Amino acid sequence: MTAPVAPAVDTSAPVAAGAPPWGLLSVLWVSQNLGIGFLTVGLVAILRSDGASLEELSLVSLLGLAWPLKLLWAPLLDRYGSRRLGHHRSWLLVLQPAMVVALLALLPFGDPAAALGPLVAVCALYVLLSATQDVATDALGVRLLRPQDRGLGNGVQVGASYVGTVLGGGLCVLVYDRAGWAAAVLLLAALTLIALAVVLRFREPERDPRVPGSAAWGALIGVFRRPGVPRWALGVVPLVYGGAAGVYALPSAALVDAGWSLTRIGVVTGVVVSVPAALAGPLAGWLVRRWGRAVVLAAGGVGLAAATAGLVPLLRGAVPLAGTVAALGGFLVAYTALNVVVYTVSMDLCRPATAGTDFTTLTTVPLIAAFLTASAALATAALVGYVASAALWCVVALAGVVLGVGWLRAAPLR
Template structure:
């Protein structure tokens, strides 16, 4: 029986891994690979900056997350019915790029398809998160979220790195076909996935949207979301925002910066995500939170030579790898507690709205860090970042001591009414 449970748990984690990796493949290609290809084709930096605006679709996905919690197929699986459509949509959106072998000269339709892909990917993430909330027991949430964070880096590494190498050697069509084929693996996984039937009642649409706010009514959720999360994300994000301009100031070429920040340091981040997920199951959320905070503080201090203009290749890569690994560890803890607060009946909505606030904080952090650096310099911002992260860790420890054992999403359901038949997405 124990062996059967282990195989079942492994299968669930394998399904989630495939979903998370494949949804980030195209994102990595759009944000890293396509940007490089367009720049190589002569696209201006101003135009490339506009391309990045499509990424803003991701943080606002909470606006339609309740629709996924409300509607779904009883026979095909509530969230599986969404995943089948969305995963197929991701593949078709990528294939739609095939005719545009000179993307810099056909920017309009390329950007439109990219925006469609980001919309589908963000929606697929809502459904995948909802499945994770339903499938993962409390002891497995750390591992599940470690996989999710690591998968985002792996997807970016493949989509933004490997596919660009294929493009450089073989051209546009082979690169897009590889991207679509890798994404189609997720479609096969979803087709074979059998989602457990929903036993909770389904809310009306208006009540499903109330879950956007009712999630914060759980014990300690406001403290976690509006104190711990901003301190950690703003502190870490502000420090990381200094890296690229500091490397430019130190004389690094744009090509070297792209390879190191987009590819090389993704490897320790992937490993850190997986180790952090396992560590949460063994040492608890508080233990891994402290480890990540201490590691990030040490790595940020170690970045001071870079921030003062001294950036030898080997040492800088090592320091940035350690920083990204520590940042990833903290990210896994934050995601895990967000999942603790996600209720099975509104898992897509709860996890999405809690995580989206963190994304907003990350966007704000970059602006704060760079604006502050212009006034007081890189090192002062780095020190302030350490202080903010330390404050977030202390606040997080306080939260876990007081509320860690009281987070029971099953006891605080989203407003519901009896299910009335089957509604197919």
């Protein structure tokens, strides 16, 4: 059996010689997930409480599909930018206030279920702006984080996504329940505006070299031509992400079958279990720096298998509250560790000149895998039951972990 081909990794010094801008990156990563958390968790609960049908709620859920579309225009953010204002900072100076305006455009929808079509259109615009902001933020992360800081940086990124979900999908829903729609929307806009203040104070190091126009879109394919990248990005990552997403697609449906309300499901799955996952992100990032990428990937796989076993009572119809929360929380903690490693290695494989495009391309692959296998897992469950389906997709994830550990052991990333 031949050893995996080691990737060509750029481990040179980052653009910035000083300490990484943790405050900037943290608030930007939280900011982009505030509205997403509100739309995918909070808005679903609000609409359901107002009498929206499941078919209408599925329309809202489709908003998530807009996130991978950023791949189409990510090269623009690498190609164009202001030298005076900072290449990627100049994009953030436009995108961050645009996200605030898009949120404020939700104010007229005091009765969300009464004008669902226009509401979804405004939400779709916000998702596209947020996704584009993510490209600019991740490009800064690739350029400004030193190789030894990338694990912690991506741990912060994953943790920030859960913080955004807790604030947007939890806190804002509580504000809505107590003070109404306008108060919840204004809170979202105000929290998003905080990140703009941080961007205004940030001074981005000059970016050099610039990406030639002919090379901008070529980077979408060019990153896969680097030695070792296809094995990781098209082999390991889809198995890890797809398997984990397949397992996690099952508990929500099982909870509905067990008689839980959608509001209770949303609070538990979107808020309560997000807290330990948010804490696990930075911890996993610190462990990546201390133990290495391969060890944390292996530990995440073991944790995922244990948590999947813990979900068996739920999947068989028994839903003890404490056990269910513990199993779901444990699963998200393990998934977070896997996510941190995937994002860290993706950042390792990026080229500084096309950082936004490369990172977006490499992280879109797992998103697509997650969407596809989540649907496939539910179809599998219809044929063989929840438990057998969960076992199958857990094995898929573990196969990816085993392949990934072998790949990392042969790569200069430890």
